[in-house]
Amino acid sequence: MNRPNRYLRFSLPRRIEHWLQTASFTLLAITGLPQRYMDSQISQSLITWLGGIETVRIIHRISAVLLMLLVVYHLGAAIYHWVVDRGRLTMLPSLVDLRAGWQTLRHNLGMIKEKPKQGFYTFEEKAEYWGLVWGTIIMILTGFFLWNPITAARFLPGEWIPAAKAAHGGEALLAVLFILTWHFYHVLIRHYNPSMFTGYLSRKDMEKFHPLAIEQEASKVSLPKNHPAYQRRRRVFFIAYGILATVMLGIIYLFVAAEQTAQSPEIIPDLQGIEIFSPLTPTPFPEAASPLAVYQGETWDEPIGEMHASRCGDCHNIQNAQSNLDLTSYQGALRGGDSGPAIIPGASGVSLSIVWQTGHDHPGVWSPLEIAVIRAWIDNNAPEN
Amino acid sequence: MTSFAHLQHFNINITSNKMIGNSKFLALKFNRLLIISIAFILVIILLFFLQFNPSSATPILQTLPPTPEPMLAVEMGDDECLECHQTPDMILPLSNGEQLYLTVNPDQYAFSIHGREGYACVQCHTDITGFPHPEVDFETAREFSIQMAESCANCHPQENEIYLEGDHAKTLQEGEENSAVCSDCHGSHQITEFGNTRYQVAKMCQQCHSEIYDVYRDSVHGAALIEEYDSFVPTCVDCHSNHSNAGPEERPEFHLGSIRICADCHTDDDLMNIYDINTDVFDTYLADFHGTTVAIFERTSPDQPTNKAVCIDCHGAHDIRSPDDVQSSVIKQNLITTCQRCHPEATINFPDSWLHHYTPDIEQNRIVFLVNLFYKIFVPGMVGGALLFILTYVWRDIKDKRNIVSVGGENESP
Structure with missing residues (x-):
């Protein structure tokens, strides 16, 4: 709970969600990028170490399912926060963030003295979050095409499937590089942020990095959990979300089970029904022991x-x-x-x-x-x- | 225990971070951490942007080592043998009713490489030391041929070693006595040093594999060799090898490795120029779905069977035809049927998910080209932008820290 010297930033479910997302992301990256860069020695060692390409692909697909389940959960959590708790939508991007970004840049370059004051989520964090949202949408859509190419080609031109592969790889590279640079720099290198481990940020850091959030918190009003209006909202939410989640889980099921893309071919189709050993004639006797030939009417045409x-x-x-x-x-x-x-x-x-x-x-x-x-x-x- | 120690370490880090700015030592440590981290990130980025070339194709046909010297000490001269074996139509009836032809044509043998080099009959027929000959210990003519092949190994051990790796040797050991031995391909008394021409090779294999020969004769390769005597098209041994002959029936790795056999010729610019065939076919294959997976298999587990299509699965092997041939399995109107061999549920759009050996450009496969182009700009743009922005933070932080340190120094000095 919030105490005078610390500030709850991420509740336990949020932290669990983040680390599951991390696990899924890491697994997807280390099983996906080696497939894109298969010529590299590192990729080959990684694939061998993970148990071969078929295993790598199974891991990739299991991680993808985990990612999609996290999306279903995250949507539910976000809607609950918005509709039931009537919480502030602190993650929504706005023009204020653009301005904050611009001012931060100018401040960094020494053009202005003051840093912009930011709220519960800074523009750096929003860039990260919405980047992830964009990436996840692209990856799920293109991933569906790659996982179910025959189904996809029933509705779309065939060329969309290799195009999906190109986008899947490009987006993957972007996501990994963005996490390694932007995210790691901000939460680990520039200023170590413990809140995803402990849940808390010190009040001093909160005042330094999220001054507006503290101001807003003072004006926060919420209904007590046993209030009838709150209870009603909860009920409506669970019915509506139940339907939404069922639909989404159905889509995930489709994702996994829509088709069996490739079946094993018969070995070399052109040899079907052909006898491998099919001698021309019984082996003839060797030539007779007389090399003296008499002209027997041979011509150029024959033989x-x-x-x-x-x-x-x-x-x-x-x-x-x-x-x-x-x-x-x-x-x-x-x-x-x-x-x-x-x-x-x-x-x-x-x-x-x-x-x-x-x-x-x-x-x-x-x-x-x-x-x-x-x-x-x-x-x-x-x-x- | 270890995890607990790890947690403690974390706590120390957290507190040390809080104390940054108070201690010069910790600030220094922080800077080093920063530099190392950035260097690490840059290395990772570099690694992913690096392009690697596919390894070059391996040669298929072995070159043969030189033949050993003739053995000179011979107890029995050829004249002695020819006294009887020159007789026309000398026949040995075998117990199974077969007839073994015992007549030797001395002129023919004299023309052969062994004859010209002066090898004596008994150097191959090692069991013969005089007359009368030892009891016949074989029941069929075939058994005799198989026995005689052991003589070849005496002087040609390297060739024999390679032969033993092949499918003929393998099936022979498994009890298939029709499996070819040396003399079936090379002949016996009439062997020359020139071997067989490519045309003769096909004719020779036909002796035992006539049905495959019939299929091959109608293929684009077979027709060129047999009807036009084109010496650049593959004959049997170019794909199956000669002594260590192999095929997919006996070894799954042959299926996977076959892409290199095709690539060997089809990436050769000089050779393909003759026929006006594009040499990008292999690289475009590797870049596409099947090729990527096959290449990964080839590198990480070459002996594992895979159901991913290689060249011959779509184009055919013995029956391969020009892609313009109406009977070709890959001509547009037949392609869907070919796809359905492995993807039975495929519908009419599906073949286009394969890029047809084209490198995407503005004309061919435009969507793929545009997506690739987008990410070629978008990825460096976003990541480069992020890195530049990060640099401004680094710049700010270094300046701020210097100010703190210099302010602190001024305070201490008086």
Whole structure:
């Protein structure tokens, strides 16, 4: 309770709310930012330490549910304070705060001597609070899109989902940086403020930082709790808020249970119904033991061209004609490359397709039997078809 | 105990803060705390703004170590073997009714790498020391091939070690005797040092995997290789590797790792120029939903199976087609069906939640581009503004403290 030397700033439920909010925020940040900055070593270590990405996402979602429940609670507490207690809406922003901010800036820079007098919540604190409200709204909306993309795409263009991801990440970064700078500086660094731990601020600090609040407190009038009018307000509040809270809890349920986004695919769809081991024919016997081939009417079209294309075509094709030689067509083989024609009909002894294969420093691609077949074909004037 | 000590520490801090301004020592401590805190905050901000590059792709095909020297001390010359084995159509009937072909073509062997390097028959056929040969200890021709493969390991231990990591070795050990051994791919008496061309590789794999070959032949890669002899498109071993061959059937990590296989070629500017294909496909994939998760999996738990889509899940693997092909699984009119394979409830707007491999700009994915642009300005604007404002408080506090100290000093000196 307020004593002459101290001033109650945050009641126990408020403090509990703040620390639950802190827990949810921290968990969301340490499970969310590593997903956004997944290339960083820190993120990878953090994800591994937390038990892998699937676990990280479960933690993120549980924390998100906690955050949403806190919103439901906070709305109730704020409405109760306003409607039942008829308390002052000390957190509402106004032009006075803008002016206070401007004057503080001028005071800091030594342009004016006096600091602005501020109320129960200073403009610094209001900036923090409304920043959090804005951030929470954005995060819940975009979070819904990310959690339930199929449901979202039923009503909205698909592109809104990656846009939600961009906003979710940008807003997250902003929220974390704002807490680390603005909030930490004001409550921990510049002036250590114990009221979120103990609930109280010393009267001296209260007079220094919130002079208007003390003036206002003197004029505060409230009904006793057992007054019939107060009791009636309470009843109305609980009925109305009960309905509101049910709706909000229903929305949270939707959030969690609306869809199962992805199901496991079957392995490699193109192999469905396909036998992995499907041999062409029973393994044939190796070639007979006689490399002497007799010309049997082979032509370029069948099978000499195919032999050249498959064995030589890797290096000597139209797109990639090493030594300007294309062996994938009959004309190309006759025209030849830098060293001369590959095929000279009737003259296997000087046809480079044979010469290069026997005794030259060129990858050998023909077996002796194949050389014999090609030789026989060339010597029979290398017919195209 | 510890928590209690912690609380006590807090109390001390609270009281010490109250006494600031009375004591120079505490003021100094306070200043240091201030500087350290600001430095800490700045470091954290820096860390989050830093951009990290995705690690580069790893090579897929192993390069083979040099072949060892021939073993020279041979007790039995080839002439001795050929006396019998040159005979045409020499056949050994096996107990299961199969016939083992025993004729060797001396010219063919002489042309092979082993023949030209002067290796003798008995260096591979190590159980033969003369005639008569030892009792046949295999019942099928297949068993004989599997036995003979052990000979290869004698001279090619590194290749064998890599082979043992592969799926062929794995399924062979599990009892699948059709699983390929050395000679199934390399041949036996006719091995050359040149290996197989990319076309021949596909033809060779077809010997055992003809149904997959048929699917592959109709794909954009297969058609280019088989019909146009295009040597830049992937043949079987480019994706599945050669000796340590692998596939998703046997290893979940292959599924995850397959993105690097595709990226290997599809991020290569020189190579993709030939076909006029965009090389941003990998980076845009990594930036999108599936890719981000897959990349996290890849880095933190590569061996854990994931249901997040990789390249082949949408594009197909053996049956991959050009995205302009009407049969392509990713052409606009087929995309929703492809999405529904994993997201059965997806409706017509859903495919657009994927950015189609585009980097958001003012033309493509304008909303995403604008949101990104907004936060690129909004975040530094807000945080920078907050920091500047904080600096003015720091400035004020330092000035005020100096005044107090100097006033105090004047009071003490007289």
